[in-house]
Amino acid sequence: MAGYSTIVSKPTLGVAPEEAKDHHVRDAKGEIIGFQNPHPSAGVLRNTLQTVGRMFLSRLQGKMPAPDLSNVQIPVIKPHFLEEKSSQAQSSSSDTKSLRATWLGHACYYVEYPNGLRVLFDPVFEDRCAPSRFVGPKRYTQPPCKLADIPKLDAIVISHSHYDHLSEPTVRELHKHNPEAQFFVGLGLASWFHATGLNKVTEMDWWEDATLTVKKPITTADGKETVEEIEAQVSCLPCQHSSARTGWDKDTTLWCSFAIKSGGKSVWFGGDTGYRAVPEMPAEEDDYGPKYDSLPRCPHFKQIGELRGPFDLGLIPIGAYKPRWMWSGLHSNPYDAVEIFKDTKCEKALAIHWGTWVLTIEEVEEPPKLLKEALKTSGMPETGVFDTCAIGETKEY
Template structure:
């Protein structure tokens, strides 16, 4: 009896240890690699950004630029007056309208989608200081068609603009998709219909499937919340076409992975500005050469550029992103017709 009791205890203990160890391995297998105890991280294991003193050094170096980054020193930037009438009557045709910066209106299979909407004069936590808009939004909010969906790439002030989001909530009450950790910020501002997403998760709206996909960037709205919320991009799959919105991103293999997993893209809306100096910006912002490389990785038919000609956020000449992108496309063997640089306010129907 004594032997049997000890045997039972021994077997029970060993069984407990086996279950415990297996549970640890099971937990490790489901924990996603971009989730860490301190926040989220990029797919690139070698990713790192410059620290505070590098940013101070950059601000000093800016004083010695051989050209101006003051919009007042440039000719008027091309704008199109868009009263929204064509957009309001469009019920089925695929279209992209550039509002400015990373804000585009995508119309797809009867769904109206805004990307990273910002109508504010400044991209800043306060209204009296910070980067100021030097070109007006390409269409007024009151002239927009009914907005069904808003997609937010990350929580930086030039991509998650709370004053604009509150206006859109009041007028349209759209579904807002955003990365993990951002829901509370939006709910606290009265934005009610919010869905958080992790990379590769899907959401549905009518006939559309919207997939939140990886980018190489970072998040934060203050000094203490670095990488506490998730950043990303979106692939919108419709009945026939696919549209990719890149948000903010450095270059890495995630573009190839998106095409491999979700298929070739019809329209790639990619950033081409906020690129200089490269020693500072390269980890988080593709330059025109890298944007073209990403375009190829996505196996896309058309490249619609964005993230330029709205706010002065970096050191490249304000009129340089489009010519540089055009040169890189030609050098890479793409057709000129595949490049669709829109004027602010311009709509292109595909």
Template sequence: MPLPRLGRLLRPAAFGGIPTGARLERMQASPQYADGSFRNPTVTLTMASGSALDLARTNVHRADRVRRRPATAIPLHRPALTGPDAAPDSGLRLTWTGHSTVLTEIDGARVLFDPVWGERCSPVGFAGPRRLHPVPLPLEDLGPVDVVVISHDHYDHLDMPTIRALVGTGARFAAPLGVGAHLERWGVAPERITELDWHESTQVAGLTLTAAPARHFCGRALHRRTLWASWVVTGPRHRVFHSGDTGYFPGFAEIGAVHGPFDAVMMQIGAYSDFWPDIHMTPEEGLRAHLDLGGGEPHGVLLPIHWGTFNLAPHPWEEPAERTYAAAAEAGARVALPIPGQPFEPGGELPQAPWWRTVAAPASDAASTVSKARHPAGARPAPAQQQP
């Protein structure tokens, strides 16, 4: 047996597939692809110089570890999403189930972004970041989904057990270039998968799905060739944006100018650190990106995502919400801060109560986190690794 084929067979299933053949040729033809991998729209630091030891010290410091978990159970809402009478009155409803997973009901269609129902975001079940709260509803109770949208192939966004469970739903899948290799290995038929480069679009259930630029990176195990993306979904009446994972970059203004204005923006605001300054945004950067998408004005509703579910960074678990809450108030932006599973319609009353303050970490001062932020903007260590 040829060694490359043997290697693919021995590769653990959770690592996914490796793009080959026509899929790989299409990736290599992308304007974003050079020297064996995809490149960011601007020079990007994936890790700051000398940060590994400092990060290790932070992870073992007891006070820091305590602050990274809630003191009591995170409240959950069990949404009633199935049945003919469940359609949103306005035509647009969002249900954040935790981290970056959002069910978006838009103009009669149902879009599921970055579904992760697994207990850990890890290739194994016995190690890796574990949930801080259960998923608000069982996957089998989710109801029909027209299309599953994947932003990139990191374990906290692309979960093998969840994808395998969704295979039987009949949903279509939309993903950046190369990610289809993982989906196919996990049982999704090739004809149900659409892979897009940045600025490419596809039509699903009366919607237009467009892959847009983002500033991040990809990879499962040692394979790092797949593309990452943010997403624009446009229906006959509504438009939404999902950031995936991204650092701040000037491209948000261009995305807004071409595809906006948006009724709702699902924006990454958690898991930031000076240890990786360019691949995740701080809450203030997330708010700035939201304003960029609206042409500098606070149009649409901001839904903060990528926080409160997995412990992925050395900041207090509730700090992303607290800082976003303050930044949005200062900018006059409409922000929705639901408990996991709580549906809302951007055109109606928004969930805005600071619920995280009631379950903050022991002896924490969550309400004053903004003034004591441990990762202020502008504090940038010297670069060690760069990815253009």
């Protein structure tokens, strides 16, 4: 579109805790060579081969059955966007005064801000979230639309490098349809985008802020053409996870959550994160019971809430959590998600990181049910505060 442009300021450290750089791993010369989870809440890093071997043995013993996909009832509907893609000048961004969030599956949300800013979080539209199109987790719910159906994007946020959050074919197609859109990624990941042929990428560290300025040609109500300028503050913030795309690049790029504030509204995107690592325990035991109350909780989220909150909307992961002894340091279950919601001071929240691929062994429709239980346990309404929705459904705030 003629006249459309995006500019990003150089990221700078914003309000941050004293230990803001504890996640850096440096070599003898002081150069950053990787990243780590700096708090005990992440648990102990397990040997990958031992973990895989134990999973295989447990499967043979019937202790880790695969989820049943024979009758999945997760609805997929066609999304309704404010306007369709058009080669004409865009209508005024004052079409709505609401923040609109549309779930496109797994961790992907398309968010329309009241001032016309459009942001896409962690898009992966491939059938499999894996290096190969032929092996790896396969979708059991389909995308609600094509990438070409999504209106013009101003920003695309990638939380980390895992294949269920970063897809090369998706990124390439998005860039084809949105050549001016700015990608925001964690430290170390920009080189992957450059190798893919994309240069509009801003690499950020935890607690850094950048200003995105978007100039959009619009047609006003009286038919006049003008250029509207939109600004957004993009903040890279912590989470508790890991990264890798191959067998030799583990934790060499940074995993992040992000906050974007624009048009008087703010969204915190949790990406993929754990909250508190729990030990192996009998199935009937509650890891939020008194016996385990002293387990360390990740302090990142209270820091985010105190230093950067509150937020109008949180996009918070609730799935891929069983067995807990294996995944709790890296993935949140619904009870963790409710605690993260409270810690980050989000006014409302929508669930992400479920309903698309089988990544772990809980039944695929369990996360929303446990979320209601977790909300009730916390004395919160079961609906209207922290919700799930159909794939393709839009919520307004």
